[in-house]
Amino acid sequence: MEKFVIQGGVPLSGTFVPxxxxxxALPILAAALLTDEExxxxxxxxxxxxxxxxELIADLGARAEWIGDNEVAIRADGVAKTDLDRRLSxxxxxxxxxxxxxxxxxxxxxxxxxxxxxxxxxRLDPHLDAFKALGATIEHDRDILLTAPxxxxxxxxxxxxxxxxxxxxxxxxxxxxxxxxxxxxxxxxPHVQDLARMLVKMGAQIDGIGxxxxxxxxxxxxxxxxxxxxxxxxxxxxxxxxxxxxxGELTIKDTYPEDLRMVRLVFxxxxxxxxxxGNDLFVPGGQKLVITNDAGGYQPKVEDGPWPAFPxxxxxxxxxxxxxxxxxxxxxxxxxxxxxxxxxxxxxMGAAITICDPHRALxxxxxxxxxxxxxxxxxxAGMAMLIAALCAEGTTEIGNIRQIDRGYERxxxxxxxxxxxxxxxEDGDRIHAH
Ligand SMILES: CC(=O)N[C@H]1[C@@H](OP(=O)(O)OP(=O)(O)OC[C@H]2O[C@@H](n3ccc(=O)[nH]c3=O)[C@H](O)[C@@H]2O)O[C@H](CO)[C@@H](O)[C@@H]1O
Ligand SMILES: C=C(OP(=O)(O)O)C(=O)O
Numbered sequence: 015m016e017k018f019v020i021q022g023g024v025p026l027s028g029t030f031v032p033x034x035x036x037x038x039a040l041p042i043l044a045a046a047l048l049t050d051e052e053x054x055x056x057x058x059x060x061x062x063x064x065x066x067x068x069e070l071i072a073d074l075g076a077r078a079e080w081i082g083d084n085e086v087a088i089r090a091d092g093v094a095k096t097d098l099d100r101r102l103s104x105x106x107x108x109x110x111x112x113x114x115x116x117x118x119x120x121x122x123x124x125x126x127x128x129x130x131x132x133x134x135x136x137r138l139d140p141h142l143d144a145f146k147a148l149g150a151t152i153e154h155d156r157d158i159l160l161t162a163p164x165x166x167x168x169x170x171x172x173x174x175x176x177x178x179x180x181x182x183x184x185x186x187x188x189x190x191x192x193x194x195x196x197x198x199x200x201x202x203x204p205h206v207q208d209l210a211r212m213l214v215k216m217g218a219q220i221d222g223i224g225x226x227x228x229x230x231x232x233x234x235x236x237x238x239x240x241x242x243x244x245x246x247x248x249x250x251x252x253x254x255x256x257x258x259x260x261x262g263e264l265t266i267k268d269t270y271p272e273d274l275r276m277v278r279l280v281f282x283x284x285x286x287x288x289x290x291x292g293n294d295l296f297v298p299g300g301q302k303l304v305i306t307n308d309a310g311g312y313q314p315k316v317e318d319g320p321w322p323a324f325p326x327x328x329x330x331x332x333x334x335x336x337x338x339x340x341x342x343x344x345x346x347x348x349x350x351x352x353x354x355x356x357x358x359x360x361x362x363m364g365a366a367i368t369i370c371d372p373h374r375a376l377x378x379x380x381x382x383x384x385x386x387x388x389x390x391x392x393x394x395a396g397m398a399m400l401i402a403a404l405c406a407e408g409t410t411e412i413g414n415i416r417q418i419d420r421g422y423e424r425x426x427x428x429x430x431x432x433x434x435x436x437x438x439x440e441d442g443d444r445i446h447a448h
Contacts, residue, residue, distance in 0.1 A: 017413045018426060021435035022385060022406035025262035027299060028432045032250050032266060033059040033423045034084065034243035037327075038205035040108035041182040042212055042243060043067045046088035047076065047115035048190050049216060051238030055086045058243055059423045062416065066105045070112060073099045089238075090119075097124040104129040106420075107179070110141065114183035117150055117160045118190035125158040131392040131417075134350035140173050140180035147171035148187055148195070168193025168232060176201040176226060176320040182209050188230035189218035195230045202226055203321040204273040208244045215239035247273040249422060251281070251328045252397045254297055255335040258286040259405040262432065263299030271295075280316055280324050280332060282306070285339040305341030305379060317346035327394050329353060334398035337365040338405060339379040346374045356395035359388040363402050363410070382407060389413035393421035400425070404434055413441055 034057035043064070046053035058064055060083065068086060071078040075094035081087045096116045103109040107130025116123035130136065142152055145160055149167040153159040168191050173180060181201040186209070188195035200206070202224050210223040216239050219231035250266055254277070257264035271290050278288050278295075285303030289296045308314050316336070318326040326349045333345045337360060347353045354375050357367045363386045366378040385408030390396030396418035403410035412418075415438070418425055426438045 015413065015441040016415055016438055017411050017441040018400070018415050019437045019439055020385070020400070020403040020410045020412070022383070022404055022408065022410065024404070024433050024435055025260045025299060026257050026404065026429070026432040026434055027262040027264060029265045029267060030253055030428070030432060032245040032253070032269065035059070035205050035208065035246040036061055036063060036248070036421050037178070037203070038208045038246070039064050039243045040067055040106070041111050041179070041186070041205065041209045042241060043071065043086065043088065044108070044111040044115055045186050045209060045212055045216070047071065047074070047090045047093065047112065048119055048186060049236045049238055050089070050091035052087060052089045053238050054081070054240040055088070056084065056240070056242040058084050058086050059246065060084060061419065061421055061423050063106045063108060063420045066102055067108055070098060070102045070109055073102060093120065096120050096122045098126055100126040103127070106130060107136070110138065111179055111182060113141065113145070113160060114186035117145060117162055118166055118187040121162045121165060123160040125160065127156060133353040133392055140175060140177035141183050143174065144171065144180055144184040145187065148191060166191040168195045170196040170198070172198040173200060175199070178203050178206060181206050185210055185213060185220070185228065185230060188232050189213045189216070190234070190236055191232040192234050193232060195232060197228045197230065198226070200226050200228050201320055203325070204244060204247055204270065212239060212241040215241060244273070245269055247277065248325060248327045250274060250295065251277045252331050252422070254281055254286060254288060254295070255331050255401050256404060257297040258301060258303060258335060259338045259401055261300045262297070264297040264432070266295040266297070268293050269295050276322055276324050277328060281335065283314055283316070284332065284335050284343065286335065303335075303339035303380070305336070305339045305343050307341065313342055313344065315344040315346055317348055319348060326350060326353070330356065330394040330398040331401065333357065333367070333375060333377060334360065334401040336377040336379050337367070337381060337383065337402065342376060342378045344370070344374055344376055348373060356391050356398065359386070359399055360402050362386050362388065363406055365402065384408055385410040387411045387413070390415060390417045393417055397422065
């Protein structure tokens with residue numbers, strides 16, 4: 015096991031190029047199973063979740079390999095089975111994204127339970143409802159067996175919640191189902207939009223990309239394509255907060271400004287001002303972070319929600335940022351039951367955080383943090399601890415950093431390039447982590 019050892023107190027400054035979107039690359043890789051032609055995918059983040067997805071696809075019999083530092087080529091003309099490897103499936107949540115393509119192309123998918131962040135129950139019902147609406151038969155024990163021996167049928171269905179991955183599974187299945195499928199109450203996150211754009215390149219026609227009603231005009235055969243994954247707005251938000259709490263001046267290159275509007279609005283409310291310079295995002299250095307109250311001087315809140323609301327994966331990062339902002343704010347994690355259960359680690363470092371209920375935390379900011387030994391339970395909690403450690407006094411050790419490596423490419427190397435004092439070391443002396 016490895017850990018990070020961080021010396022806090024150094025401003026993070028310089029120019030940063032964000033990686034491709036983790037949650038965009040994972041469905042885009044899965045979509046390559048929809049065709050027997052070659053698919054080339056660029057700007058793929060080199061993270062462990064992507065590696066697991068590539069291994070899952072290769073295990074099915076497809077050719078799937080890195081052809082460059084961040085480029086992957088997949089040719090699924092040799093798929094020999096539709097049963098996912100159990101050990102690989104339980105490593106990532108995104109393994110379940112192989113269900114839609116396998117069901118649509120081969121009429122069958124045997125899905126072991128997926129893995130992923132343990133931040134809530136993470137129901138799969140919206141996926142199964144979509145497959146059922148498309149005409150699949152479902153046998154659900156611990157594993158899920160999906161079959162459609164006579165193929166899928168275009169339909170008009172309403173999701174009971176705008177599930178991101180269920181929308182992506184439905185999009186992929188419908189793209190290879192002749193006829194017009196309407197997906198209502200669909201998710202519209204940037205990665206859902208990016209997947210839809212790729213499916214259009216492969217030969218599907220999709221109306222309503224970016225809205226909550228999409229009509230997929232599916233076909234009986236999809237072609238290969240060459241697709242570049244959009245930049246990761248969650249990583250960009252993470253580095254905005256890293257610069258903000260350390261007082262650094264940071265330029266983040268080649269963003270998609272439309273994907274950053276809500277992040278910038280909420281972070282500005284927490285006192286972090288940023289400017290767009292074309293597609294580059296500029297974080298001025300030395301900002302004094304002050305929380306803006308609601309009109310009338312009332313206490314503000316930050317709450318997550320389906321796009322275009324504030325993204326759930328930045329809730330932990332917003333909470334860490336808020337510990338450094340003068341004032342107080344309620345952080346309301348509405349979508350996941352357990353995401354906030356990491357805040358005890360920040361409290362141990364000196365943050366003034368009160369858990370009001372499982373979904374809400376009151377943060378009273380501008381407390382000086384001190385280095386501690388902590389352990390990360392999930393990807394974004396790990397990033398929150400990195401944010402806290404980089405602005406704390408003294409030394410912090412963060413254990414279980416494989417969680418951070420799941421979602422952030424070469425994070426220590428890229429932080430050092432901005433001036434951070436961070437080392438990746440063997441966690442020989444098991445830290446008495448909190
Ligand atoms: C691999 C991948 O892409 N993972 C992302 C994907 O997970 P995933 O697709 O699994 O997440 P879902 O969008 O299905 O739902 C996330 C959670 O929010 C709840 N929910 C959802 C919609 C709603 O209106 N109300 C509500 O409470 C769900 O019950 C679930 O508990 O989307 C999540 C929400 O953006 C992100 O945190 C994950 O990083
Ligand atoms: C929750 C996340 O990932 P996953 O759904 O893959 O667990 C995340 O990317 O923050």
